[in-house]
Amino acid sequence: MQSTNYEKLRKTVLNLGVFFTIISQMPFLRVRLQIDTQSIAYPIWILMFFVTVIATVRIRIHEIVFPMSVFSIFIVAMLLFEMISDNEYISSVLVMPIIISIMMLIIGYLNADLFTPDFIKKIAAVYIFATFLMCVDIYFEYLRGYDFGRVIYVYRSKNSAGQLIVTALVQQIFMFKPSGIKRLVKYGVIAFLLLVIVLMRSRASIVSLIFIPITYVFNRHVKTRSKLLVILALIVAILITV
Numbered sequence: 001m002q003s004t005n006y007e008k009l010r011k012t013v014l015n016l017g018v019f020f021t022i023i024s025q026m027p028f029l030r031v032r033l034q035i036d037t038q039s040i041a042y043p044i045w046i047l048m049f050f051v052t053v054i055a056t057v058r059i060r061i062h063e064i065v066f067p068m069s070v071f072s073i074f075i076v077a078m079l080l081f082e083m084i085s086d087n088e089y090i091s092s093v094l095v096m097p098i099i100i101s102i103m104m105l106i107i108g109y110l111n112a113d114l115f116t117p118d119f120i121k122k123i124a125a126v127y128i129f130a131t132f133l134m135c136v137d138i139y140f141e142y143l144r145g146y147d148f149g150r151v152i153y154v155y156r157s158k159n160s161a162g163q164l165i166v167t168a169l170v171q172q173i174f175m176f177k178p179s180g181i182k183r184l185v186k187y188g189v190i191a192f193l194l195l196v197i198v199l200m201r202s203r204a205s206i207v208s209l210i211f212i213p214i215t216y217v218f219n220r221h222v223k224t225r226s227k228l229l230v231i232l233a234l235i236v237a238i239l240i241t242v
Helices: 002-023 027-032 038-085 095-110 117-143 148-154 158-175 181-200 203-218 224-241
Strands: none
Touching: 002 038, 002 117, 027 117, 038 095, 117 158, 117 181, 158 181, 158 203, 181 203
């Protein structure tokens, strides 16, 4: 029973972590409410880290001794350097990404048992929903009413947001096969996300999108004409953003 409760808690916190990490990119929070977006997502992932360690330490302690030891030594060393030199190390732009990466590696590794096909779909649905909310906010805060020539100067975080959108598009296209009204909703959301990427003029995201249909089509048994149509559509998409 305790194991089941921990499993439910880990799944819940993981979903919350994904959701709040994405909506922390919403301009409304950063610009209008003046909220430090790091304060939204970081506490949830720190909670996830400790919940994961507590839930799995008895079963898989031998698997995390080395990474946890290295992680602990690294943190202690950074704290000592701060005390000796009076410089910031823990919160520096170099060290903080390393700390986050190590924590996320440990979280992902120890929670691998949770990722059944069903849970992967659920967490992908949370990701897509949060990305859609972010896109709605970006559209109304920055993109509505602007032409292609001006939008690029309006929203300067387009590349970070664009990669989130690309991931959501891949999940929608390949992971979900709804029918009926849900099918219309799916393609409506896909169209809106594509519109936001185009309006943002996020070239990095559009280039990323190019490889998705190419990889999909050229690894399937389809007619040459279909492949040529895909290439033509991609050329047009590139020309639009140039």
